[in-house]
Amino acid sequence: MGAQKEVSLQIQGMTCAACANKIEKGLNKIDGVEEANVNFAIEKTKVVYDPEKTGIQDFEEKVEKLGYHVVHDKQTFDISGMTCAACANRVEKGLQKMDGVSQATVNFAMENATVEYDQGQVTVNDMIEKVKKLGYTLQVQASKEEAANNKDEEIRHQTGKFIFSAILTLPLLWTMVTHFEFTSFIYSPDMLMNPWVQLALAAPVQFIVGAQFYKSAYKALKNGSANMDVLVALGTTVAFVYSIFLGYEWQVQGQVGMPELYFEAAAVIITLILLGKLFEVRAKGRTGQAIQKLLGMQAKTARVIRNGEEQEIAIEEVIVGDMVMVRPGEKIPVDGQIVKGESAVDESMITGESIPVDKKTGDVAIGSTINKNGLLTMEATKVGKDTALSQIVKVVEEAQGSKADIQRVADKVSGVFVPIVVGIALVTGLVWYFFVAPGDLRSALVPAITVLVIACPCALGLATPTSVMAGSGRAAELGVLFKGGEYLENTRNLNTIVLDKTGTVTKGEPELTDVLPEQGFTEEEVLTFVASAENNSEHPLAEAIVKGAKAEGVQIQETDSFEAIPGYGIQASVDGKMIFVGTRKLMKRENIVVSSVEDNMANLESDGKTAMLIGLENQLAGVIAVADTVKETSKTAIQRMHEQGLEVIMLTGDNQRTADAIGKQVGIDRVIAEVIPEQKADEVRKLQQEGKKVAMVGDGVNDAPALAVADIGMAIGTGTDVAIEAADITLMRGDLNSVADSVQISAKTMRNIKQNLFFAFFYNSASIPVAAIGLLAPWVAGAAMAFSSVSVVLNALRLQRLKLKGGQ
Numbered sequence: 001m002g003a004q005k006e007v008s009l010q011i012q013g014m015t016c017a018a019c020a021n022k023i024e025k026g027l028n029k030i031d032g033v034e035e036a037n038v039n040f041a042i043e044k045t046k047v048v049y050d051p052e053k054t055g056i057q058d059f060e061e062k063v064e065k066l067g068y069h070v071v072h073d074k075q076t077f078d079i080s081g082m083t084c085a086a087c088a089n090r091v092e093k094g095l096q097k098m099d100g101v102s103q104a105t106v107n108f109a110m111e112n113a114t115v116e117y118d119q120g121q122v123t124v125n126d127m128i129e130k131v132k133k134l135g136y137t138l139q140v141q142a143s144k145e146e147a148a149n150n151k152d153e154e155i156r157h158q159t160g161k162f163i164f165s166a167i168l169t170l171p172l173l174w175t176m177v178t179h180f181e182f183t184s185f186i187y188s189p190d191m192l193m194n195p196w197v198q199l200a201l202a203a204p205v206q207f208i209v210g211a212q213f214y215k216s217a218y219k220a221l222k223n224g225s226a227n228m229d230v231l232v233a234l235g236t237t238v239a240f241v242y243s244i245f246l247g248y249e250w251q252v253q254g255q256v257g258m259p260e261l262y263f264e265a266a267a268v269i270i271t272l273i274l275l276g277k278l279f280e281v282r283a284k285g286r287t288g289q290a291i292q293k294l295l296g297m298q299a300k301t302a303r304v305i306r307n308g309e310e311q312e313i314a315i316e317e318v319i320v321g322d323m324v325m326v327r328p329g330e331k332i333p334v335d336g337q338i339v340k341g342e343s344a345v346d347e348s349m350i351t352g353e354s355i356p357v358d359k360k361t362g363d364v365a366i367g368s369t370i371n372k373n374g375l376l377t378m379e380a381t382k383v384g385k386d387t388a389l390s391q392i393v394k395v396v397e398e399a400q401g402s403k404a405d406i407q408r409v410a411d412k413v414s415g416v417f418v419p420i421v422v423g424i425a426l427v428t429g430l431v432w433y434f435f436v437a438p439g440d441l442r443s444a445l446v447p448a449i450t451v452l453v454i455a456c457p458c459a460l461g462l463a464t465p466t467s468v469m470a471g472s473g474r475a476a477e478l479g480v481l482f483k484g485g486e487y488l489e490n491t492r493n494l495n496t497i498v499l500d501k502t503g504t505v506t507k508g509e510p511e512l513t514d515v516l517p518e519q520g521f522t523e524e525e526v527l528t529f530v531a532s533a534e535n536n537s538e539h540p541l542a543e544a545i546v547k548g549a550k551a552e553g554v555q556i557q558e559t560d561s562f563e564a565i566p567g568y569g570i571q572a573s574v575d576g577k578m579i580f581v582g583t584r585k586l587m588k589r590e591n592i593v594v595s596s597v598e599d600n601m602a603n604l605e606s607d608g609k610t611a612m613l614i615g616l617e618n619q620l621a622g623v624i625a626v627a628d629t630v631k632e633t634s635k636t637a638i639q640r641m642h643e644q645g646l647e648v649i650m651l652t653g654d655n656q657r658t659a660d661a662i663g664k665q666v667g668i669d670r671v672i673a674e675v676i677p678e679q680k681a682d683e684v685r686k687l688q689q690e691g692k693k694v695a696m697v698g699d700g701v702n703d704a705p706a707l708a709v710a711d712i713g714m715a716i717g718t719g720t721d722v723a724i725e726a727a728d729i730t731l732m733r734g735d736l737n738s739v740a741d742s743v744q745i746s747a748k749t750m751r752n753i754k755q756n757l758f759f760a761f762f763y764n765s766a767s768i769p770v771a772a773i774g775l776l777a778p779w780v781a782g783a784a785m786a787f788s789s790v791s792v793v794l795n796a797l798r799l800q801r802l803k804l805k806g807g808q
Helices: 017-028 056-065 085-096 124-133 144-177 195-209 211-222 228-253 263-287 289-296 388-401 405-436 441-454 458-477 485-493 501-505 523-534 540-551 584-589 595-606 634-643 656-666 677-689 704-709 737-772 778-801
Strands: 005-012 033-039 044-049 069-071 073-080 101-107 112-117 137-140 301-306 309-314 323-326 335-340 343-346 357-359 376-382 480-482 496-500 506-517 559-565 569-574 577-582 610-616 619-630 647-651 670-672 694-698 712-716 729-731
Touching (some): 017 033, 017 044, 056 069, 056 101, 073 124, 085 101, 085 124, 085 211, 085 405, 112 388, 144 195, 144 263, 228 405, 228 441, 263 778, 388 458, 388 480, 388 485, 405 441, 405 458, 405 485, 441 737, 441 778, 458 485, 458 778, 480 485, 485 737, 501 619, 501 647, 506 523, 523 540, 523 559, 523 569, 523 610, 523 619, 540 619, 577 584, 595 610, 595 619, 595 656, 634 656, 647 677, 656 670, 677 694, 677 704, 704 712, 712 737, 729 737, 737 778
Parallel strands (some): 496 647, 496 694, 647 670, 694 712, 712 729
Antiparallel strands (some): 005 069, 033 044, 301 309, 301 323, 323 376, 343 357, 480 729, 610 619
16 A cells, blocks of 8 residues: 545535535545544644545545535636747646646646645646746736736836847848849948858847847756747757858968858847737737726726715725715726616616616616716725626636647647758758758758747647637626636527526516507506505515506506405505406406406417506406517517527527417527426426537526536626526626627637637647758748737737627
């Protein structure tokens, strides 16, 4: 038996000592576990085990199977020193191999790492030291302002190095240009052709400006791997050293004329790669603009009432419970509830919905939205990191930092790419030296150097993360929040959309739809009596009638008496007359004949409406109907889904007749009705068993089990009501068009990623043979390699201008 190890795990979800016993027994049954103790009070488990037989992953899987969850600490770091995807792979693998690290994801485009770990086994300092040994610098992620300043400082530093390098390289480039037959008329001073003058110009570029390539290459090789810098350092050093040898040979042998040197090739390659990196850094900064835009929406100050006085304070100083005043035209500083005033609020920056929303006392206001035309007083309910905007920024950042599955393929390829390229370059040199130009070292070196330079896999490393950043950022601006890169990737594979009815297809609140008076009564008369009687009821249908009557300008009267009759309806006395509102049973009890309206009742009910009979004294006065009305956008949105080849199914607890009526109204393919919330997840599973890729769209609270079971869970809602935790995608607008938008964004982003990967793969695989047969000069290869990365980033940036068919 090997040496024993001990690990401590934080457990979430235990409710009593029985839970602790269950976990303890489960862990003790694992082969290789010597002892497991679970402490319910501190929610921790200590496991002593034989690492040759089992490990932490087995413990975590066991705990999850038992219905509990192992909690990890999470930290995001900034990484400096990475130059290509191979560097990112090496850092990621190094972190993942550490004891106590359960997951590590390194994003080359964002130059950061997200690590999930157990503090009891590994510390932040351990990780920093580990990455330092690999040749990079890891530090806890700075604030947004610090990060922006660091990025600006990096751009300034790289710009200075590029200018210095360009000044020294320009004379060398000049001499090279005059070598060509068609440019031989351009004057070039003889002094510039001298090998030692060229050496003096090229050496600072090679060893001062190019020092970063040597350092990175050394650290990579020391750790048993190879990256882009190995190729650059190798290629330029060979050209530089061989040029010194040729210069020495020319000097010793006293040759006439000047030798053909390659100092300019080495210097131009380094200068162009620096220029490419400079463009790349600037362009990569733009892929993260969506988050900067979101953060820029935040108000900087808030006007609060404290001790009876109005005072302006920094947004960070607002606390829950503060009374906040918001004047017309101002940004609402934090999330809160309106306690006084009415206004229209522009929520487009949060939901993507351009039409201002009317707000009144009791309504929720979202921080960073704009108060258009009325003075509002609101009570702060969520501040700082709890506001809707902060939650959105958090989700977008996590999505941009996560990996799509397609990226893992690119990572694997780029991880083995550099050693293969070095091998190809070596073979190329040998073939030229022994077969193409026997014994001519000069002829053999040029194609070998060119292969090394042109094959750098930078574009490959940038292809996926830049598109994910740009795509998820643009989606957030349109009110669609993808929780991770894998959801952004997989949404396009959906073929079935399952919609909850209430609050998703419909508005979720009943409205008065029909008033049908009997002969001898007017519509206004009937509505007056019904609304006056229902004004005493707290039932949602009663509230809908009263609200509808007020909208019609009806004067509501006081009741002399009121009684709710469970299962029947209500009875009330208004202006000395008895009013009855309710079912057929109520009318029968009061001996009121309803046969004349049976057809109307049936028609209303077949339209999915709730119809109520109205009796005045002992006479039928008419029929009134209330319905949860369909959202204006639902029909168009479902039509868009059909155009995308999606089957649309509605899943609801309502009765079949009502559900069918709603389904028919909006063009739904299939209706599954009378399903209780607990059964919704089972219905989704049945669809998956039919081979369908299913998205469940619901309010994110009642539908949480179904959202979790579906291939993609989409929570639909607005602002602070969004159940971000329950769903894979959060749709900020209360509009089904966002479902079609999310599928469209996913498809466009994946197409963009595939374009980038095709370009990167095609570029590398096509250019290596061209370089190997000697059709490319080394400096041309340097330029092409540098700008391949820039072109990939610029292609990703096209996603930031994405226009959707739905008009957003």
